Structure formats: C-alpha cells, structure tokens
Amino acid sequence: MKLFLAAIVLFLIVETNAQWYKFPGQAVQGSRDMLRAYRDMREANWKNSDKYFHARGNYDAAQRGPGGRWAATVISNGRAAYHMVKDRDRAEIARDQEANRWGRNGGDPNRYRPRGLPSRYYVTRKAAPHHHTSSSVLQEMDWTLSGSAGPCVTSEAEALQRESSFISTSSDMKLFLAAIVLFLIVETNAQWYKFPGQAVQGSRDMLQAYWNMREANWKNSDKYFHAKGNSDAAQRGPGGKWAATVISNGRAAYHMVKDRDRAEIARDQEANRWGRNGGDPNRYRPPGLPSRY
Structure with a gap:
C-alpha cells in the first residue's frame, strides 16, 4: 500500500506539470466543441x-x-445567465442545465436525442488532440453568427420558438458571446496558473478523507469517505477534480490487481463520481457516524 501511495504521488507530480501546460489548449478545444454543437443545433433546426x-x-x-x-x-x-436576464422560463433553464451537466459528467448525450435526427449529428467520437488558438475560436463564432439557420421544417417552428432567444443573431447576443470569449481568454490564463495548486490541495483532501476513514473505522462508511474526498477535491477547481480522478482510478486499479470483488470496486467508483460531480456525500453517510466526520 505504501508503494502504491508513493507511485500515485510520483505520478501526480509528473502529470500535474503535463496537465498544467495542456490546460489552455484544452480550454480552446472545448470552446470549439461547444460552438460546434451550437452551430449544428442551428443547422439541424430539429424539434x-x-x-x-x-x-x-x-x-x-x-x-x-x-x-x-x-x-x-x-x-x-x-x-x-443570459437566458435568465432575458426572462426565459426558469424551469426550462434548469432542464437545459441538467442536460449540460449530464454530458459534462460523462453521460451519453443520446439520452436526449430526438427521433429522426439525421445521423450526421451523432455524438462526436472522442476527439484527437489538435491545436487551436483563441483567434480561431473567434472565427468560429463569427461563422456561427453569420451562417444560416439551415433548412427549417415549418411544422416544428413553434417547438423551436423557446430557443429563439439563443438562436437569435441580435446585437445583444453577439455582445454576450464576445464577452464569454473574452472571459475565457482571460480566465484560462488564471486557471492555468492555479491548476498545480488545485491539484495539490485536491490530493490533500483525498488523503484527509482516507485518514478520517481509517480513524473512524465505522461500518459501511467507506463510500461516504470516498464521496466526501472527491467532493472536497473537486471544489478546489479543475486541478483538484483531476487529482481526485487520478487517485480514485489508481485506487480502483490497485484493488483490481489485489483481486478485490469487481462489483464492490464498481460501487466505490460510483461513490467517487457522485462526489466528484457535485453530489452530496451524505447520500452514503452511515447512521451514527460521529458528527466530526
């Protein structure tokens, strides 16, 4: 176990430096993925x-x-936030955000795929790394704003009306998108410098949860501490969440090598993801666990 922990720490030190340099490029690529999805939505114009x-x-x-x-x-x-300013239905905004989180947390987007949507709009396979600049994102945005909305099915116009505030090419929408890109450019640099520190803090959160689990020695408390460690680490930022993912996956791999029950490993990983993706760790809290934990 000590050898495993030493290997994890060494990996975190080396890989954190690699992730630190990758962060800005990943942010630019992710922005392009989001703009591509928006462009495809306009082009498809599908109910x-x-x-x-x-x-x-x-x-x-x-x-x-x-x-x-x-x-x-x-x-x-x-x-x-833009939709709230435009006084769009709050329940609809909440449903949009639920879909956003589902995809961002690794859920299959086809859960929301409507029947009949052309096959060319299937989920993009895991993209190979490629380099983009912030200027290319601006060019992509300009194409999206100036491009046509694609062939419109008249019988679906009413269903698409609820998206009109975002699909609009009005000047305030262009200003909003420009502000988002400017924020991304500025904040990406800030997050880039924060990433190593977040990774260190997240690693400490994971280790603290491990020590607390050992100290408590409480029946059926392991998944609570797994979820709590991941939750605390993820609150640190992208670096903390990344560190929690590495440690959790490393622990799962170690248990598989030790021939631990696969179903139990899967349940542990479910608790890890739950906490890491913003779920309340108390979902796994066993009755009677002292309040200091």
Whole structure:
C-alpha cells in the first residue's frame, strides 16, 4: 500500500506539470466543441433537439481534459445567465442545465436525442488532440453568427420558438458571446496558473478523507469517505477534480490487481463520481457516524 501511495504521488507530480501546460489548449478545444454543437443545433433546426446538442457539446468538451470541461462549464453557465436576464422560463433553464451537466459528467448525450435526427449529428467520437488558438475560436463564432439557420421544417417552428432567444443573431447576443470569449481568454490564463495548486490541495483532501476513514473505522462508511474526498477535491477547481480522478482510478486499479470483488470496486467508483460531480456525500453517510466526520 505504501508503494502504491508513493507511485500515485510520483505520478501526480509528473502529470500535474503535463496537465498544467495542456490546460489552455484544452480550454480552446472545448470552446470549439461547444460552438460546434451550437452551430449544428442551428443547422439541424430539429424539434426537441436543443438538450441533445447541449449535452453533446458538454460531453465533447469534457473529453478534452480539465481545461475543456472548465470551458464547457463557463459557457453553459453563461448561457443560462443570459437566458435568465432575458426572462426565459426558469424551469426550462434548469432542464437545459441538467442536460449540460449530464454530458459534462460523462453521460451519453443520446439520452436526449430526438427521433429522426439525421445521423450526421451523432455524438462526436472522442476527439484527437489538435491545436487551436483563441483567434480561431473567434472565427468560429463569427461563422456561427453569420451562417444560416439551415433548412427549417415549418411544422416544428413553434417547438423551436423557446430557443429563439439563443438562436437569435441580435446585437445583444453577439455582445454576450464576445464577452464569454473574452472571459475565457482571460480566465484560462488564471486557471492555468492555479491548476498545480488545485491539484495539490485536491490530493490533500483525498488523503484527509482516507485518514478520517481509517480513524473512524465505522461500518459501511467507506463510500461516504470516498464521496466526501472527491467532493472536497473537486471544489478546489479543475486541478483538484483531476487529482481526485487520478487517485480514485489508481485506487480502483490497485484493488483490481489485489483481486478485490469487481462489483464492490464498481460501487466505490460510483461513490467517487457522485462526489466528484457535485453530489452530496451524505447520500452514503452511515447512521451514527460521529458528527466530526
């Protein structure tokens, strides 16, 4: 176990530096994935397809890595804020955000895919790394804003009306998108410098949860501490969430090598993902566990 922990720490030190340099590129690539999903949504102009494209854009962006996931979160939350300012139905905004989170957290976007949507709009396979600049994102945005909305099916116009505030090419929408891109450019640099520190803090959160689990020595408490460690680490930012993912997956691999029950490993990983993706760790809290934990 000590050898395993030493290997994990060494891996975190080396890989954190690699992820640190990758973060800006991942953010740019993730932004392009989100804009591509928006462009495809406009082009398809298909009834009840908005949530599919929201989930797909977030899914593709998150596959880029921590930077892509962070960019998808910023764009999704910015879009939700814009819709709230435009007084769009709050329940509809909440459903959009649910689809965003589903895709961003690795859920299959096809959960939201409407029947009959052309096959060319299937989920993008995991994209191979490629390099883009912030200027290329601006060019992509300009293409999206100036391009046509694609062939319109007149019988579906009423169903698509609820998306008109975002599909609009009005000047305030262009200003909103420009503000989002500017924020991404500025904040990506800030997040880039924060990533190593977040990874270190997240690793400490995971280790603290492990020590607390050993100290408590409480029946059926392991999944609570797994979820809590992942939750605390993810709150640190993209670096913390990445560190929690590495440690959790490393622990699962170690248990598989030790021939632990596969079903139990899967349940542990479910608790890890639950906490890491913003779920309340108390879902796994056993009765009677002292309040200090």
